[in-house]
Each structure stands twice: as structure tokens, then as C-alpha cells.
Amino acid sequence: MAGIHDTFTTGAAAKAEAGPSQRELTPRALATGLILGALLAPCNVYSGLKIGWSFNMSITALLLAFAFWAPVSKLFGRPSWGMLESNINQTTASAAAAITSSGLVAPIPALAVLTGGNMPWGTLTVWVFSVSFLGVWIGWFLRPRLIEKSELVFPAGMATAQTMRDMFAHKDEAMGRVKVLMSSLVGAVLFNVVDKLVWHLPRVGPSLTASKLTFVFDPSLLLLGFGGIIGLRAGLGLLVGAIVAWGLIGPALIDRGIVAVSSGETNWFEPLVGWLLWPGVTLMVAASLTSFGASLIESTKPHPHRPAHAHAPESGWLQFAGFVAAAALAIVLQIVLFDVHWTMALASIPVAFALATVAARVVGETSVAPIGAIGKVSQLTFGVMAPGQPVTNLMTANVAGGAAGQSADLLNDFRAGYEVGAHPTRQVVAQCAGIVVGSLVSSLVYLMLIPDPATQLFTPEWPAPAVAVWKAVAEALSDGLGGIAPSALAAMGVGAVLGVGLALVERQLDPKHLLIVPSGATLGLAFVIPASTSLMLFAGAALAALAHRFAPNWSARFLLSVAAGLVAGESLFGVASVWF
Numbered sequence: 001m002a003g004i005h006d007t008f009t010t011g012a013a014a015k016a017e018a019g020p021s022q023r024e025l026t027p028r029a030l031a032t033g034l035i036l037g038a039l040l041a042p043c044n045v046y047s048g049l050k051i052g053w054s055f056n057m058s059i060t061a062l063l064l065a066f067a068f069w070a071p072v073s074k075l076f077g078r079p080s081w082g083m084l085e086s087n088i089n090q091t092t093a094s095a096a097a098a099i100t101s102s103g104l105v106a107p108i109p110a111l112a113v114l115t116g117g118n119m120p121w122g123t124l125t126v127w128v129f130s131v132s133f134l135g136v137w138i139g140w141f142l143r144p145r146l147i148e149k150s151e152l153v154f155p156a157g158m159a160t161a162q163t164m165r166d167m168f169a170h171k172d173e174a175m176g177r178v179k180v181l182m183s184s185l186v187g188a189v190l191f192n193v194v195d196k197l198v199w200h201l202p203r204v205g206p207s208l209t210a211s212k213l214t215f216v217f218d219p220s221l222l223l224l225g226f227g228g229i230i231g232l233r234a235g236l237g238l239l240v241g242a243i244v245a246w247g248l249i250g251p252a253l254i255d256r257g258i259v260a261v262s263s264g265e266t267n268w269f270e271p272l273v274g275w276l277l278w279p280g281v282t283l284m285v286a287a288s289l290t291s292f293g294a295s296l297i298e299s300t301k302p303h304p305h306r307p308a309h310a311h312a313p314e315s316g317w318l319q320f321a322g323f324v325a326a327a328a329l330a331i332v333l334q335i336v337l338f339d340v341h342w343t344m345a346l347a348s349i350p351v352a353f354a355l356a357t358v359a360a361r362v363v364g365e366t367s368v369a370p371i372g373a374i375g376k377v378s379q380l381t382f383g384v385m386a387p388g389q390p391v392t393n394l395m396t397a398n399v400a401g402g403a404a405g406q407s408a409d410l411l412n413d414f415r416a417g418y419e420v421g422a423h424p425t426r427q428v429v430a431q432c433a434g435i436v437v438g439s440l441v442s443s444l445v446y447l448m449l450i451p452d453p454a455t456q457l458f459t460p461e462w463p464a465p466a467v468a469v470w471k472a473v474a475e476a477l478s479d480g481l482g483g484i485a486p487s488a489l490a491a492m493g494v495g496a497v498l499g500v501g502l503a504l505v506e507r508q509l510d511p512k513h514l515l516i517v518p519s520g521a522t523l524g525l526a527f528v529i530p531a532s533t534s535l536m537l538f539a540g541a542a543l544a545a546l547a548h549r550f551a552p553n554w555s556a557r558f559l560l561s562v563a564a565g566l567v568a569g570e571s572l573f574g575v576a577s578v579w580f
Helices: 011-018 027-051 058-075 083-102 107-115 121-148 155-169 171-199 208-212 221-230 232-255 269-299 317-338 342-366 371-385 390-419 424-449 465-479 486-508 511-516 520-525 531-550 552-579
Strands: none
Touching (some): 027 424, 027 552, 083 121, 083 155, 107 390, 121 317, 121 342, 121 390, 155 171, 171 552, 221 232, 232 511, 232 531, 269 520, 317 390, 531 552
């Protein structure tokens, strides 16, 4: 961490670095961020429903905006594209693309499955906006303490700030990255056009039985790109999980008659995942909560790079008024839309604030947003407060967990802005504008992709692992464990022990040796997605590891751009194919 801390700049130094003109919240900066956010947000909806993960779009937005405005400003004699404008652009686009944190690919589809249908577009948009809006204001409340008066790193925010510095210091390098990103994006689109319309590449496995167990070749460049982003350790965890779940446990369940399948079915994903999701979910939840609890305990200890004493967060009338308005909107919508009791709706606000504080510290130290763990903590909290009420459990937890996740993610934007001397109030304006567009676009895209959640989700095409986890926890807290097969209950016990053990071992190991211990979260995830998805993610992670090994300089400069292009290209094609 020492190297990252060495790059910290003071507010005054950052302002001087940004340049004398200090053009910041300009119409072109805001409009560019809104347009890019509208284009990038569907990528996260698509990937969230496919594999339960989303992608931080800040650096992609930085590169694309710079590639457009740097030459256009010069050509038409307009003021040059500045660093603070670039920061407003990425803040706006990031807020729009991060809208999936509000529950759009987890509790909201889970509610649709339980109740039998989606919310109308207008209602869904307002709900998604309210959760994200609360997250923005919680983030602003936390900013003075966690950004200005703390030495938490926020690695993703620091990486964004460093990218901005590099772009303006080495413009040719920035344009090179943009060319690589766009080439990767166009290549992914063309590949999918050819695959879907011309070749129809076969999804085949080494044998008929292997194919039915989902061990098939899935020519997805999105999965390859995400594999390159998540890293080799996560890729190995998915590989091991796929082999154990679909190669060993799945056949054993069929042989012993625990899970009934038909020989005429093209694949056995749906019947098998109904059993496998229980140990998989338990493994993910146990590992995530154990790691979460350990992070919470560690956050109370003196940190070598953090003052031992705490500072009271600063807040003015605008922060207070915005927070009250956001909280009131979230409370009223819970009561009106979902018939949540007012006491539960009110309780979701302090729970969101408490979870956001912890999540922000985890993000600040590791850059990994513990969205899954936050969601489970909020579900368990409201499961105790309102037992036997699955709708209340899902939507109060949606507010608490969604707002907490959104605020933790947006604190990365605040860190990037602080590093380059940005004005926080202007960043909040950009974030609010971003979530308006993100809510409108992402809600529409979700409804286009999943018009019938009951039949579309939990299938090989849309595994929706995050949805499966939220739904399973809500059902377990509502109906108890009596409806779960005894064999699955026993497997849940094994998953819980394994998840806790892996998380504790992970906390103790030197980071250099973590590769030999699979992540409990990724191991469990492999139980609820097809084996083909895990194998392709592993392939992407392995290719990225080879690139880092044999071409380290090229990888440091361009690998993220290649991966981002593959993810964006296939996602945009998948969304566009619904229209045409």
C-alpha cells in the first residue's frame, strides 16, 4: 500500500495540477457523462443477470470522452478538454452505470419471481432511483470522514485519478488505449453478429452427458473479458467449483435419485440447480459474512495509515436536506408500493447508514465492494425484525443493502475527485444526474431482457446467480428450512463450515500465497451458474495471467482496455438484439 499512499496529493496541489482554467461542471462534461452512462449502464444489467457481477465504468468513460473531446475541441477552437471536466464526466457515467447496485439484478427480480411479475417501467424507475438517491447522500455524509480525514486508499478511485493524470500527461498513450478498447469492442460485436446470424457456433461438450451437465463450449467474449478482469484466483475458484458441483455432485444426485431428470431434456441445469443452489448460496453467504465480520473488527483497530482517533463527519444544510429528502422518499415508496410497515421502512435508513460505513471501509482498503455480504446482512437483519414476510424482507433489505453498496461505490468517485482538486458539491450534482439517466435506461433494459422472470431466470441463458441468492434467503427466512430436501440441508452445513474456514484462512495468508486457496464466494458461485460459464471465465483469467507473465508491459497498458471492450461489445450487442 505504501506505493499508493505515496501518490496522495493535497487539495491545493491537486487544484494546481488540474490547471488554471478550472472548467468543471460544464454542459459538455455533464452531457458526455450522461450519454456514456446511458450506453454503459445496460452492460452492467446484462452482465449482472448473466453472472452476477458488474464492471466499474469510470476508466472506460474517461478514455472514450478524452478520445472525442481532445481532437474536437482543437478542431473547432473550443476550450481544451480539462481534467476537472474529465472527472465530472466519469463521475456522471459511473453513477449511471453503477445503478445495478440498487437491486436491479438481485432483489428486484427475486421479488418478481415470488410475486409473479415485474413492476411497470415508471414504478421500477422511481424505485431504483430512490435507492440510488439515498446512496448518493449517505456517501456525501461519509466523504469528510473517509476521504478528507482518513488515509483509506480507495484503490479504484486512486486508479481513476492516476488514469486522468496519465491521460493529460501522455496524450498519445491515452489515445492508444482508446484505440485498443474500441477495437476490442467492435471485434466483440462483429463476433456476436457472425455467431448469432451466420455460423451459429455449436454449444457442444465432450459427450452428450457432459453437455446435459452444462460442460459445453460457450463462445462468449463477455465471459473471456470478465475472466481477465477478475483475476486468476477467482478463475481457479470457479473452475474447481464447476468440477465439484456439476462434475461430481450433479451426477451423484442423479444416480441416487435425489434429483429426477429426463433423458429427453437438452440439459439438466434447471433440475440440478434447484438442489445445488442451497450449498452454493450457503457457501457464498458464510464466506462473505465471515470476511465482512473480520473487516468490521479490523476497522476498529488502529491502522498504520489512518489516525487512531475518529473525526466527526462534517455536514452542512445541503447535505442534511438532501439526506432527509432521500430518506423520506425511500420510506414512503416502501409503504406505498410494497405495503411495508412504517416501522420497518423507517428502520431501513439507519441500517443502510451503518452498513454503508462498513462497506465503505472495505472498499477503501481493498476496492472490493462487498455487495453480496451487505445484502445478506440486511436480509438477516430484517428477517429477525419481520419474520415470515418475504416481500418486506426483500424490499427493506433492498433499500439498506442497495443504498450502502451505491454509496461505497460512489466514494471511489469522491476519492478520484479529491485527488485532482474537484469540488464535491459539483460531483454530487453529477451523481444525481447520472442516477436519473441510469434509472430510466437500466429499468427499461431490464424489462426488455426479462419480460417474464418466472420462466426466464435460473436458466442456462439467464442464470441470475445474485437473484437466486436473494430469493433463497428470503424463502428460507420466510418459510424456514422445512421445504428443503434433507440431503440439501446436510450439504448446506458442509457449505457453511467450508465458507467460514476458507474466509478465515484467506485472512491469515500472505497475499502472495492466496492463489492456492479458492475464494469461498467464487467457489459457491460456480454452484449456481452453468459449468460452461465458469469454464469460460477461467479461460479469460488464465489468458490474462499468461499475458501478465509474458508481456507485462503490454498488459499493464492495454489488458484492461481489451477486457472492457469485450464486455461492452457483447453486452451492447445482447441488449440491441432485443430491439431488432
